[in-house]
Amino acid sequence: MTFEELRGRAVDAWQEFNEPKEPRILVSAATCGRAAGASTVCEAIKAYLAEKRITGRIIETGCLGLCYTEPLVEIANPGGPSVLYGPVAPEEIPEIFDSHIMNETVATERALARMDGPGFDGVPTFTDLPMMKGQMRIAARNCGLIDPTNIHHYVARGGYQGLAKALQMDPHDVIAEVKKSGLRGRGGAGFPTGMKWEFCSKSVSDTKYVICNADEGDPGAFMDRAVLESDPHCVLEGMVICGYAIGATNGYIYVRAEYPLALERLNVAIGQMHESGLLGENILGTEFSFDVAIEMGAGAFVCGEETAMLASLEGRRGMPRSRPPFPAVSGLHGKPTNINNVETFANVSAIVSRGADEFTKYGTENSPGTKTFALAGKIVRTGLIEVPLGITLRRIIFDIGGGIPEGKEFKAVQTGGPSGGCLPASLLDLPVDYDSLTKAGSIMGSGGMIVMDEDTCVVDIARYFLEFTQNESCGKCAPCRLGTRQMLNMLNDITIGKGRKGDVDLLVEMGQVIKKGSLCGLGQTAPNPVLTTTRYFRDEYDAHVNERRCPARVCPALLTFEIIEDTCTGCGACRRVCPVEAISGEKKKAHRIDTAICVRCGLCYETCKFDAISVW
Amino acid sequence: MAISSMDRELGEVFEKYEGKREELIPILQNVQGKLGYLPAEARTAISKFLNLPESVVFGVVTFYAQFYLTRQGKHKIKVCCGTACHVRGGNRILETLKRRLEIGIGETTADYQFTLERVACFGSCALAPVVVIDDRVYGRMSSAKVEALLEQITVEDSE
Numbered sequence: 001m002t003f004e005e006l007r008g009r010a011v012d013a014w015q016e017f018n019e020p021k022e023p024r025i026l027v028s029a030a031t032c033g034r035a036a037g038a039s040t041v042c043e044a045i046k047a048y049l050a051e052k053r054i055t056g057r058i059i060e061t062g063c064l065g066l067c068y069t070e071p072l073v074e075i076a077n078p079g080g081p082s083v084l085y086g087p088v089a090p091e092e093i094p095e096i097f098d099s100h101i102m103n104e105t106v107a108t109e110r111a112l113a114r115m116d117g118p119g120f121d122g123v124p125t126f127t128d129l130p131m132m133k134g135q136m137r138i139a140a141r142n143c144g145l146i147d148p149t150n151i152h153h154y155v156a157r158g159g160y161q162g163l164a165k166a167l168q169m170d171p172h173d174v175i176a177e178v179k180k181s182g183l184r185g186r187g188g189a190g191f192p193t194g195m196k197w198e199f200c201s202k203s204v205s206d207t208k209y210v211i212c213n214a215d216e217g218d219p220g221a222f223m224d225r226a227v228l229e230s231d232p233h234c235v236l237e238g239m240v241i242c243g244y245a246i247g248a249t250n251g252y253i254y255v256r257a258e259y260p261l262a263l264e265r266l267n268v269a270i271g272q273m274h275e276s277g278l279l280g281e282n283i284l285g286t287e288f289s290f291d292v293a294i295e296m297g298a299g300a301f302v303c304g305e306e307t308a309m310l311a312s313l314e315g316r317r318g319m320p321r322s323r324p325p326f327p328a329v330s331g332l333h334g335k336p337t338n339i340n341n342v343e344t345f346a347n348v349s350a351i352v353s354r355g356a357d358e359f360t361k362y363g364t365e366n367s368p369g370t371k372t373f374a375l376a377g378k379i380v381r382t383g384l385i386e387v388p389l390g391i392t393l394r395r396i397i398f399d400i401g402g403g404i405p406e407g408k409e410f411k412a413v414q415t416g417g418p419s420g421g422c423l424p425a426s427l428l429d430l431p432v433d434y435d436s437l438t439k440a441g442s443i444m445g446s447g448g449m450i451v452m453d454e455d456t457c458v459v460d461i462a463r464y465f466l467e468f469t470q471n472e473s474c475g476k477c478a479p480c481r482l483g484t485r486q487m488l489n490m491l492n493d494i495t496i497g498k499g500r501k502g503d504v505d506l507l508v509e510m511g512q513v514i515k516k517g518s519l520c521g522l523g524q525t526a527p528n529p530v531l532t533t534t535r536y537f538r539d540e541y542d543a544h545v546n547e548r549r550c551p552a553r554v555c556p557a558l559l560t561f562e563i564i565e566d567t568c569t570g571c572g573a574c575r576r577v578c579p580v581e582a583i584s585g586e587k588k589k590a591h592r593i594d595t596a597i598c599v600r601c602g603l604c605y606e607t608c609k610f611d612a613i614s615v616w
Numbered sequence: 617m618a619i620s621s622m623d624r625e626l627g628e629v630f631e632k633y634e635g636k637r638e639e640l641i642p643i644l645q646n647v648q649g650k651l652g653y654l655p656a657e658a659r660t661a662i663s664k665f666l667n668l669p670e671s672v673v674f675g676v677v678t679f680y681a682q683f684y685l686t687r688q689g690k691h692k693i694k695v696c697c698g699t700a701c702h703v704r705g706g707n708r709i710l711e712t713l714k715r716r717l718e719i720g721i722g723e724t725t726a727d728y729q730f731t732l733e734r735v736a737c738f739g740s741c742a743l744a745p746v747v748v749i750d751d752r753v754y755g756r757m758s759s760a761k762v763e764a765l766l767e768q769i770t771v772e773d774s775e
Contacts, residue, residue, distance in 0.1 A: 032740045035753035067742030219698035222739035257645075257682055258738055260751065298641050299681035301736065315640035317679040333638075376700035376741035383742055414699065448741075450699045464702050468736060474679075577760075579715050601711055603759055 001277045003164040003284050006155055014156030017147075018116075023056035023101050024082075026074040028144055030063035030229040031261050032222070036070035037090065044090035045073070048097050056101070062230020064144030065384035066112075066131060074115055075100045082116040084126065130381070134400055136362055137386045138370045139186070139346035140223075143230035148265050151272040154233040160278060162353030166241045167286045174245040175201060178348060181356035182368040187213055187304070187341030188416065188445045189521065190367075190434040193348070196338060199328035201246040203336035208248035210239050211332065211339040213309060214255040214262070217301040218417030219468060221448030223372040224342035226384045228255070228262035231346070232269040236292060238345025240283065241352055243290040246338055251292040254309055257299055266294055301472035305520045306339045308474065319474045320520035341446065343372055363389035367433035375401050377450040378408065387432075394428040397451055408453040411552075412536070416445025418465040419525030421532030422458055441532045443525065457554035458537045459544050462530045463491040469526035480523030483514040487530060496557035499545035508534055553615050556600040560616055565590040567612035574604035574613065625650045626661050635666055640676055644683060653684040689724040689731035691769060693717075693749050698737030700744035705758075709745055710734060712759040716766060729773070730766075 017024075025045055029038040042058060049056050064072060069086040075097070076082035083106050085096055092110070099107040106123065113119070113126040126132060137143070146153035154160070166174045179194025200208065212235060216224040228235060239251045255263055270292055273279040281289045295313055302308045303318040310332050312318035331337020340348075347369060351359045360368045367389040373396065376382050380402030387396060393413060397403065404410050412422045415432075421442030423430065430436055434444050452461065470484035487510055490503050511527030518524050534541060543549045550558040563574070563583075570588040582598040585591030593604070593613075605613045629646045633639045643666070647658055654677055663670040677683045695701075695710045710732075714720060717730050724731040740746045743755025747762055754765065 031738075031753060032742055032755070035740045035743045035746065035755035070743070216739065217736065219702075219737035220700050220741050221737070222741055225739040258735065296642070296645060298645065298683065300679060312641065313638065315636075315638040315676070317675055374739075374741060376744060377703045382700075417699070448699070450703060450741075452703060456703055461699075461703075464699070472736075579712075602708060603712075606708075606759065 001284070003160065006160065006276055010152040010155035010159075013150070013152035017153065019078075020057060020076060021078055023054065023078070024076045025056055025058045026061045027058065028062065028064055028070060028072040029060035030226060031259070032063060032067050032226075033070050033072065034261075036067075036087070038071040040090045041071045041073060041088055041093065044093040045097070048093050052097075052102070054101065059147050061146065062142075062144050062148045063226040063384060065140065065226070065386075066129075066381070067383035068131075068381045069112060072112070076116070077101060077104055080104065081106065081114050081120070083114055083123065084112045085110050086112050130402065131383065131385070131400055134387060134391070134395060135385055136370050136388050138350050138359070138362075139234070139343045139372055140227060140231070140384065140386045141350065142234060143226060143384070146231065148230050148232060149268050151233060151269070151276060154231065158353055159233055159349070160237055162349045162351070163237050163240055163244075163278070164284060166244055166352050167284055167288060171201065171245045171247065174241065174352065177352060177356050178245070181351045181359040182366075183344065183347055183351060183359065184367065184434060185341060186343035186347065186371065186446065188419065188443060190444055193340060193344055196328065196340070197242065197246055199326065200248075200336050200338040203329050205336050207250070207333075207335045208246060209332045209335060209337040210243045210246070210248045210251040211309070211313075211337060212239050212251070212253040212345055213304065213306070213339055213341045214253055214259075215297050215304045215309060216256060216259075216342070216446065217304045217472075218419070218446055218448045220374065220376055220414070220417055220450045221446050222374045223384060223447045225259050225262055226374075227342055227346055227372070228259070229265050232262075232265045233273075234346045234349050235342050236266075236269055236273060236279075236345075238340075238348035239292060240278065240290055241348055242338060242340065242345065244288050246336075248338070249290055251290065252295050252313060252332075253292060254295045254297060254303070254313065256297040263294065263296065270294070300474075301468075302474045302520070302522050305522060308520065309339070310337065317474070319476050320522075322519055343447070364431070364433050366435055371432070371444070371447060373447045373449045375449050375451070377414075378404055378453040378456065379451040380405050389433045390431045392429050392431055393423065396432065396449070397428070401451065404451065404453045408455065410451070411454050411456055412452045412458060412461075414442075414450040414452070414461070414529070415448070416443040416525075416528070417448045418468050419443055419521065419528055420445045420448075421528045422452075422461065422536065423532065424536040426536075441535060442528065455552055455554070457495075457550055457552035458533045458540055459491065459495055459550070460552075460554050462533045463488070463495055465529040466491055466526070469522060473522065473526070477518045477520075477523055479514045479517030480526060483510055483517075484523075484526055486510060487514075487527065491530070494541065494544045495550075495555040497544070497548040501545065503545060504534055504538070504541045556602070559600050560595060561593050561598055561600060561602075561605060562595075562614050562616070563591050563593055564612050564614055565592075567610055569610055569612070571609075573607050573609070577603045577607045579603065622651065622655075622657060623661075626658060630665050633665075637666060637668065640666060640668070640673070641680075644673075644677060648683060652688050653686060655685075687724070687728065689728050690773075691729060691750055692731050692733065693747065694733045694735045694738075696736075696738050696740070696744070696746040696748070697734045698739075698741060698744070698746075700741035701737075701746055704744040706745040709747060709757055709759055709762050712762060713766075716763060729770075
């Protein structure tokens with residue numbers, strides 16, 4: 001099939017999708033949407049349509065990024081506006097649908113935004129939503145807007161145009177275009193993608209491989225998952241372009257096993273590519289042949305490191321090896337291999353299609369383009385965003401993310417997951433680009449952004465990250481294997497009130513040694529959370545060590561729970577919920593906690609409706 | 617499990633592969649998919665099929681978090697302890713489950729009904745804290761909600 005034929009078919013399908021002849025209902029059903037209840041909402045919609053004898057089309061789309069207001073439902077009548085509603089509970093379906101579909105009146109008080117045109121009656125247009133303003137979507141350009149299982153939707157929105165264009169170019173010119181865009185690896189380290197491709201292209205071999213790293217293991221990051229579930233073709237197109245540019249014939253996409261829906265969507269997409277002549281022999285009628293296979297990870301964080309991933313793909317324990325030789329020279333099965341992250345490939349397909357100049361319009365000189373971030377933690381609007389690089393943390397957290405919930409105080413933001421650092425309020429005006437974040441002691445990382453408020457204990461957070469990296473250390477390098485263990489032991493002691501004078505300085509010293517003495521990125525960055533928190537929140541460590549006090553009231557061993565007699569109504573809720581029967585008291589009379597029995601689980605504090613339990 | 621039925625299941629998996637070393641992890645995943653875990657007999661058969669020392673197979677099995685050496689419970693409860701879930705109290709949910717099921721992390725109840733696991737991150741951070749039971753993701757959990765879920769599963773099973 002030629003590209004023109006493919007495009008012709010796609011345009012028809014896209015028109016049919018956008019000018020429906022019957023009510024069209026889109027439900028955001030990526031993993032996060034499903035967790036919020038999208039599947040039960042779908043069932044409720046089906047039941048409603050059946051009951052009212054309405055024929056309508058229900059389509060499951062991907063992630064719009066507005067996770068804070070999931071489940072999301074978009075409704076359009078033939079010829080009418082397409083309106084987004086959210087959050088929608090299954091029991092609210094009849095009310096909303098009666099209004100929108102039966103009476104053809106938009107339920108404006110429940111509507112979130114209009115998707116296909118200017119806003120009206122207090123319903124803003126989608127791009128004017130506070131969370132969308134300031135965003136620029138390149139990698140996530142189709143997320144939530146198309147049916148991820150329909151290749152025509154992708155093609156109609158400019159998909160595979162980049163591949164068609166690349167196949168008409170000399171491979172070197174494709175690499176030159178990617179180099180010109182200045183795109184840097186979105187997996188975390190930020191190595192220039194074009195240069196990586198050039199190294200691999202220069203290696204001479206009968207076989208070369210392209211690998212897409214979809215082993216998104218950073219706790220608190222879900223950008224790659226969202227892109228793979230919502231728009232798998234944009235990643236696969238990037239891989240095929242890369243294959244052509246460096247002269248490879250085979251590709252692998254290494255997906256972590258915890259992402260079953262992403263695996264499913266990729267399988268569907270790869271099948272469609274074969275049918276449309278976009279994979280396999282003679283792609284789009286040219287001499288170029290390329291194929292992609294899916295490999296499922298088996299649950300090891302270190303496999304996100306490229307040489308560990310190669311070991312895993314070869315059926316071995318996923319342990320990194322020293323470089324050089326770099327994978328571009330000797331990678332999978334000893335053959336030249338180019339490895340890029342999901343988001344990098346998603347950007348490549350856009351760069352080649354629209355040209356490098358379009359990409360460099362956004363971002364800064366050394367960090368051009370846009371970056372996706374997963375906003376989570378103590379923030380009002382959680383979700384997936386994509387912003388031009390160089391934007392400040394303040395704009396991301398307060399303008400796009402809506403700030404901290406319940407009027408609490410911002411304390412810190414963790415970028416780069418367990419390899420990154422905790423940045424304090426004084427750095428809120430820091431521009432988010434590769435170099436500025438590194439200078440502040442953190443890293444860009446793959447894009448997780450966890451916001452913490454006054455109720456978060458940074459010592460506990462540092463301990464948490466170290467527990468994670470210590471657990472995931474493959475054990476090859478002694479500084480990482482033993483050093484993270486020692487650091488964790490010390491942090492455990494500090495959080496249970498057994499910290500000793502000088503512990504904090506020793507932690508810093510050990511952290512620096514581990515960074516220098518480890519082979520791979522895991523060990524080299526594992527101490528970052530401790531190093532940044534001791535740098536920016538030293539007083540909190542001192543409070544734990546010197547005063548045996550947790551200022552954020554998180555570390556259980558340092559807390560005392562007490563019932564405020566005057567406020568307690570004697571309802572007994574705390575007594576019933578206490579797992580160790582530490583609470584006693586008569587009905588309607590003030591209760592009390594026996595601190596000798598109390599295990600400080602906090603359940604009573606969570607349960608009390610009258611704020612009658614104090615923690616100090 | 618009777619050995620003969622295990623042999624049949626293993627045979628069905630091996631048919632799909634050529635016996636190359638790089639197929640080890642997919643084979644382990646497939647076998648575990650059929651048997652629920654990787655018993656010693658299955659590991660021996662796999663090492664013979666791939667012509668690898670058993671120690672190598674054991675080394676790979678124990679390196680990756682996804683593989684199990686013991687029989688697992690009917691229902692798998694995975695508590696997310698990712699950063700967002702941690703900040704929002706995932707640990708308290710884990711403690712509640714440990715108390716309720718009277719087992720530790722990675723352990724299975726005596727009646728083989730439940731296995732409790734902690735997982736680093738499911739990537740559903742916006743809905744933290746998250747619990748996954750039998751591959752279904754439950755978001756915005758609390759200790760009370762997770763206890764209700766356990767109750768519901770037990771009731772559904774007895775029906």
